[in-house]
Amino acid sequence: MTNTLGITSLTRVPVSGSVPALVTPMNIDGTLDIATLHAMVDWHIEEGTSALVVMGSTGESATLDSSEHCQMVREVVEHAAGRLPVIAGTGANSTREALELTRYAKDVGADAVLSVTPYYNRPTQEGLYQHYRKIAENVEIPLIVYNVPGRTGVDLADDTVLRLAEIPGIAGLKDATGDIARGTKLLHMLPNNFSVYSGDDETAAALMLLGAKGNISVTANVIPGLMRKLCDAARNGDVPLVRLISRKVYLLNQALFVQSNPIPVKWALARMGRMTGTLRLPLTPLGSEWESVLVRALALAGVELPAQ
Template sequence: MKLAGSIVALITPMDNSGAIDFVALGKLVEHHISSGTHAIVSVGTTGESSTLSPNEHLEVIDATVKLVAGRVPVIAGTGANSTHEAIYLTRQADELGADAALLVVPYYNKPTQEGLYQHFKLIAESVPLPQILYNVPGRTVADLHNDTVARLAEIDNIVGCKDATGDLRRGKELLDLVGDKISILSGDDPTALEYMQLGAKGDISVTANVAPKAMADMCAAALEGDFETAERIDKTLRGLHNDLFVESNPIPVKYAVAKLGFGANFLRLPLTAVSEEQRPRIDDAMARAGVL
C-alpha cells in the first residue's frame, strides 16, 4: 500500500434526522475516486468519530470499504483514549477489510511519552494491520514527541505518521529522524505544500472534501517535484485551507459538502451547524477554488 498524495479525511454524511446517509456516502466515494483522490480516511475526526456509536463507526468503515472496492486504499480511524477500545476498533477494521488504521493520540487522560509508546506498541502487536500514528495536540492536549515517533517507527506495521501540528521546523526534524522508515503525512492543509517540499509524502486533508481534484493534482505535482504547478494550484485553495476552520472542524466542511449536494448540513450535538455569519466566507472560498 502506497501512503502518498491527497488522502481525504472524509466527512460522514447524515440526513436531516441525524441518521447516517449511506446513499450520500456512496456518491461521495464515487466523486472522490473520479476526482483522483489517492486514499480515503473513514471515520477520522472530520468523520465525526466522537459522536458515532461503536456500531455506527464500524458500519461506516464497512460501507466505505465495500463502496471503494479496492480502487484506492481505505484507512480506518480507530483511535481511542482507551488502549483496549483502540485495539478492538483496529481489529474490527482489519476484519472488515480496511487497508490501514489511523490512530489518534489518546485524548483527555494526558498520558506520558512512555504511556503513548506503550499504547501504540500494544495496538501494533495486537493487530497486524498497517498503522498510522496521528498527532494533533491542538485537540488531544497530549503531544506525541518526535523521539517517541522514532521509537515507534522501529515497529514493522507502524508505517506512517500524520503530523497535524502545523510546525514545519518540527516537521523537518521528524522527517530527518524517520522519513526513511515511515511515511510522514501532513495533517494541516495550510502548511501541507510546504511540508511536502520538505519531504512529506502527502496530506490527510479536510480541504479535499470540497476540492478533491485540485488537492489530488496539487499533491501529485508536489510529489513529482513540480512545485511551480503545485503552488499555482494551492494558491486557489488557500481560502478553503483557512476558512474551513473558521469554526471547529468538521462544522464548516460539513456545510460546504452539503452545499455541493452530498447529504444534509447536519452535525450531532454538541456540534452545531456553522453560524450564518460565517457562511459567506465559506461560499467565497469555494467560489475562489472553482467548486461553486
C-alpha cells in the same frame, strides 16, 4: 477480505498523495446517510483521490456510537471494493477500545489504520509508546500514528515517534501540528521507508515538497480533484504549479476552520448540493456570519455553487 495494498510485510503503507479525511453524511434526523456516503466514495474515485480515511475527527467519530463507527468503516471498505485504499480511524483514549476497533478494521478489509493519540486522559510519553506498541503487536495491519495536540491535549514527542518507527507494523505518522520546522526535522531523522503525512492543509504542500508522502486532508472533501493536483505537484517538486494552485485554495484552507471542524466543511458540501450538512450535538450549524466567507473561498477555488 484481502486488502487493496496487498501488503505482506506490515512495516510500511505505500499510500501517497491526496487522502481526504471523509465526512460522515447524515440524514435530517441525524441517522447515517449510507446512500450519500456511497456517492461520495464514487466521486472521490472519479476525481483521482489516492485513498480515503474513514472515521477520523472530520468524520465526527466522537459523536458516533461503536456500532455506527464500525458500520461506516465496513460500508466504505465494501463500496470502495478495491478501487482505492481505505484507512480506518481506530483511535481511542482506551487502549482496549483502540485494539477492538483496529481488529474490526482488519477483519473487514481496511488497508491500514489511523490511530490518534489517546485524548483527555493525557498519558505520558511512555504511556503513548506502550499504547501504540500494544496495538501494533496484537493486530497485523499497518498502523499510522496521529499527532494532533490542538484537539487531544497531548503531544507525541519527536523522540517517541522515533522509538515507534522501530516497531514492525507502525507504518507512518500523520503530523497535524502545522509546524514545518518540526516536520522537517522528523523527515530527516525517520527511516526512509517510514511514511509521514501532513494533517494540516495550510502547510501540507510545503511539507510534501520537503518529503512527506501526502496530505490527510479536510479540504479534499470539497475540492478532491484540485487537491489531488496540488499533492501531485508537491510530490513531484513542481514548485510553480504548487504556487499556482496554492493561491486558489489558501482561503478555503482557512475558511474550513472558522468554526470547529467539521462544521464548515459540512456546510460547504451542503451548499454544493452533495449532502444535507446535518451535524450531531454538541456540534451546531455554521454561524450565519461565516457563510459569505465560505462562499468567497469556494469561488476562489473554482467551485460553482448551484443557485439557491
